[in-house]
Amino acid sequence: MERNLLNDLESLFNNNFIAEARNLNESLGNHYFNENMQPMYFNGKLDAKTVMIMLNPGNSDNSKSPYSFLDDKSKYKSFEEFYKDHLNTLINYGTIDFDRLDNFDLKQAAFLHNFKNLDFEIHNEFWNTTDLKRIAKRNVLMDKLQLEFIPYPSRDFKGLLDNKKLATQNIIHLKKYIYRILDIIIEHPRDNVYFCSKQFYNLFSVCKEIVDFNAEIEMEPIIEFKDIEGKLTLRFSKITINYKSTTIKAGIAHSFASQALPNAYKKMMRYGNFCYNEMKK
Numbered sequence: 001m002e003r004n005l006l007n008d009l010e011s012l013f014n015n016n017f018i019a020e021a022r023n024l025n026e027s028l029g030n031h032y033f034n035e036n037m038q039p040m041y042f043n044g045k046l047d048a049k050t051v052m053i054m055l056n057p058g059n060s061d062n063s064k065s066p067y068s069f070l071d072d073k074s075k076y077k078s079f080e081e082f083y084k085d086h087l088n089t090l091i092n093y094g095t096i097d098f099d100r101l102d103n104f105d106l107k108q109a110a111f112l113h114n115f116k117n118l119d120f121e122i123h124n125e126f127w128n129t130t131d132l133k134r135i136a137k138r139n140v141l142m143d144k145l146q147l148e149f150i151p152y153p154s155r156d157f158k159g160l161l162d163n164k165k166l167a168t169q170n171i172i173h174l175k176k177y178i179y180r181i182l183d184i185i186i187e188h189p190r191d192n193v194y195f196c197s198k199q200f201y202n203l204f205s206v207c208k209e210i211v212d213f214n215a216e217i218e219m220e221p222i223i224e225f226k227d228i229e230g231k232l233t234l235r236f237s238k239i240t241i242n243y244k245s246t247t248i249k250a251g252i253a254h255s256f257a258s259q260a261l262p263n264a265y266k267k268m269m270r271y272g273n274f275c276y277n278e279m280k281k
Helices: 002-015 019-028 079-097 103-111 131-140 162-187 201-211 265-279
Strands: 043-045 050-053 146-150 192-195 214-221 223-226 235-242 246-252
Touching: 002 019, 002 079, 002 103, 019 146, 019 201, 043 079, 043 131, 050 265, 079 131, 079 201, 103 265, 146 162, 146 223, 162 214, 192 265, 201 214, 246 265
Parallel strands: 050 146, 050 192, 192 246
Antiparallel strands: 043 146, 214 235, 223 235, 235 246
16 A cells, blocks of 8 residues: 555655546546545554445535645645655544544444444443544544545545446456455454445445456345334445455445435444444354
8 A cells, every 4th residue: 555655645746636546537437536636545543453444535625726736735845744744644633633523434433333342432422422522533533444445535436336337347447446455454453344335335246256356255145224213224234355365254334325324323323233243143
């Protein structure tokens, strides 16, 4: 990962665009990902026991004039200073951004709320006070590992893996990003590994059928969880990946990104508890 990250940051610093992001957009035939925003390969502890893999970073730039890295480049005296600051932000963002509440990070904390094998603390019903929300956000950012499948930001992630047909069409351009994620996962022992989107199910379904894919994949049937409040049906499946002599047992949290779950902390807690218990069977 370090070499890929270094290359991307050098390209951004020297050219005001990331060559790899541009190449990916060109190969996919559309401008899916931002080419001149800082990438986000990971967030938190690289050796954490708990790993949550997202599709890619969001792009919250709503201004009429799109963000350009040149807006920030002048803050740095050298590339080395920029690189060091970027890494520090990825590793310590939970502390740097402590005071700002973020729905996405709190959703992760709620998902992990009932896990019994975390090596960090999520306070019971943290959502009841602002102070506990801040602590939960900091802990989930600092003490787990969040990986981004594609490290380049976008407003959404549509048109690439929405169904098996699209996944089959695009897999040739995405394989190396899968390998990068798997390489990071197997660097350290892990207790909890979750791919947090139904689109990963489509991706791995296609990978399983590729003769030259460098991993063996076993996928279990999708199971459903009906929440006790309302008619919400949430989905989950287990996956086993044998890669470079290492077995990764992971879950695919199909419903993690559901629009019915942000700010619904108790629902997300129950969904996370369901996923956790299924993984322990």
